[in-house]
Amino acid sequence: MSLKIGVIGLGRMGAAMAARLIERGHQVCGWNRTAARAEAIEGLAVKSSPAEVAAAADYVIVMLLDEEAASAVYHGEGGLLGATLRQALVIDMSTLKPADMQANAEAVAAQGGRFVACPVGGTVGPARSGKLLGLAGGDAAAIDAALPVLDELCDRMERFDTPQAASAMKLAVNLPLLAAFQALGEAALITRDYGISPERLLGIIGKSSGGAPAFAVRSAAIITEMGGTRSDSVGFSIEAVEKDLRLMDEAGGAAGFNLTLVEAVRRTAHDAVREGWGDRDLAALAAFSLRA
Structure with missing residues (x-):
């Protein structure tokens, strides 16, 4: 089944994930602060903002370097929190402090969206071949809903009750x-x-x-x-x-x-x-x- 998936953050890992999902037959759109990175991915529908990605996708993967980038994506102009999130499931796969991941989860929930934290173990090669370790944290029903996407990227999943716990495990x-x-x-x-x-x-x-x-x-x-x-x-x-x-x-x-x-x-x-x-x-x- 072809899914509508957005990827926000197309650095090494985000680009590998997007390429994997496109190869698996999904409809993938994406945004990156440096547009050339997005434009280089064959088969990717390039969007002009994180909000535009959220409007076009049922699942929104966020894969960013640090909390500064995350703040801009969630709260900045054209950011995720400015979008209508009631139809979207946000899957944040970034490595962030537990408190920052929890804050993102709460902000998405306040906008009516669903949220799963799923930082991953593994680098570009495993991302490209679907062999990452997924550390999924959040509401059990939301994690279940995210599995069609996560199963394309991860060959091992560990589940946690909260986004904070998943982030702490990634650091560990x-x-x-x-x-x-x-x-x-x-x-x-x-x-x-x-x-x-x-x-x-x-x-x-x-x-x-x-x-x-x-x-x-x-x-x-x-x-x-x-x-x-x-x-x-x-x-x-x-x-x-x-x-x-x-x-x-x-x-x-x-x-x-x-x-x-x-x-x-x-x-x-x-x-x-x-x-x-x-x-x-x-x-x-x-x-x-x-x-x-």
Whole structure:
């Protein structure tokens, strides 16, 4: 069955989702702040505002980088909240602070719309092939209604009672992932003066108790970056990594905890962005310590 789906935010992930949904035979429209990104997606009906997307679609996916972009999309001129949302189901797949996701949910409900938070685990490749981990939070009936769309993008779904819980789980999923890449970089510092190549280091660690599944997925990019060459493959930028770490830090602070590991990895990501590495892949985080 062909669905009418809108996608707001057509960066790497949003574009991959839109392409997947078009390929699956759905009627997809979309909007992006930089219109050229939307126009580059074959088969996408480009709209002039988030409100226009909501007017044309039964399901509205929101996939944005940060809370600033989300505020503009929901509350800005031509924003979602200026649209008639009574026929729309908003599925916000962005990684946001729990409080911000809850505020978006309440704002949509106040306009008569339905809302599901569904931040995802996985990057561009899984988005394009429908193999994301979906972390769906909200009213059970709304989640059920969103499944025809979510099942096209996710091959595993976990359900939570609130949008806040889904957002918190997404931050929790990303914390050990990002820490693992910092740890790999520091492991390389220990071994580099002893003739142990990045390939061998990764091959041994990846098959040990200290290995992370993401090392295998990104092995080529990690080896390229550790070898001193920039990888062309970018699924999760260091700019986005830094943003997620900031959200973790803020969430920990709101809960009354000092997340020392998050603070350490955040400093590394901040330094990497400051030195011009922000548009490089997460794999480069493992190489950043080796740059000198």
